[in-house]
Amino acid sequence: MNKRERLEKIKEILKKRNISSQKELMEALKEEGIYVVQATLSRDLKELGVIRQSSDLGKRYIVPENTINVSSLKDLFHRVVVNIDFAENLILVKTLPGNAQAVAFLLDNYLNSYDYFVGSVAGDDTILIVLRSKDKTQEALERLEELRK
Numbered sequence: 001m002n003k004r005e006r007l008e009k010i011k012e013i014l015k016k017r018n019i020s021s022q023k024e025l026m027e028a029l030k031e032e033g034i035y036v037v038q039a040t041l042s043r044d045l046k047e048l049g050v051i052r053q054s055s056d057l058g059k060r061y062i063v064p065e066n067t068i069n070v071s072s073l074k075d076l077f078h079r080v081v082v083n084i085d086f087a088e089n090l091i092l093v094k095t096l097p098g099n100a101q102a103v104a105f106l107l108d109n110y111l112n113s114y115d116y117f118v119g120s121v122a123g124d125d126t127i128l129i130v131l132r133s134k135d136k137t138q139e140a141l142e143r144l145e146e147l148r149k
Contacts, residue, residue, distance in 0.1 A: 003044075013025065014062060074149075077103065097125045100125050
């Protein structure tokens with residue numbers, strides 16, 4: 001089984017089952033005849049943009065509806081983002097001229113699954129990201145900084 005097939009199987013399992021840990025997911029994959037080590041699974045989850053979200057049943061992994069290729073977003077982010085700043089519940093992302101709208105489009109799809117994300121507005125070289133409260137600003141900044149690495 002190649003990586004693409006494994007990623008598709010992970011998405012399928014997460015959509016059908018309530019999985020709350022990597023160990024549970026590894027067991028579910030094993031039931032399907034797919035053997036993977038935790039480090040590989042962790043990278044796969046990151047690449048798929050999988051998040052852990054709270055629900056009435058506790059925490060569970062979900063695949064965002066508009067799953068984007070995180071490696072493409074990271075590549076673009078690394079190449080064109082010049083600066084990231086914030087104030088309260090607002091984050092300002094500066095890009096090279098002409099790149100803000102493309103980055104904002106990908107960011108909207110990437111961040112849309114997080115309940116603290118309200119939306120973004122993009123100009124030519126600036127993106128304004130609006131969060132529901134300033135309590136989540138640090139978490140959002142960490143996610144953005146991770147994309148720059």
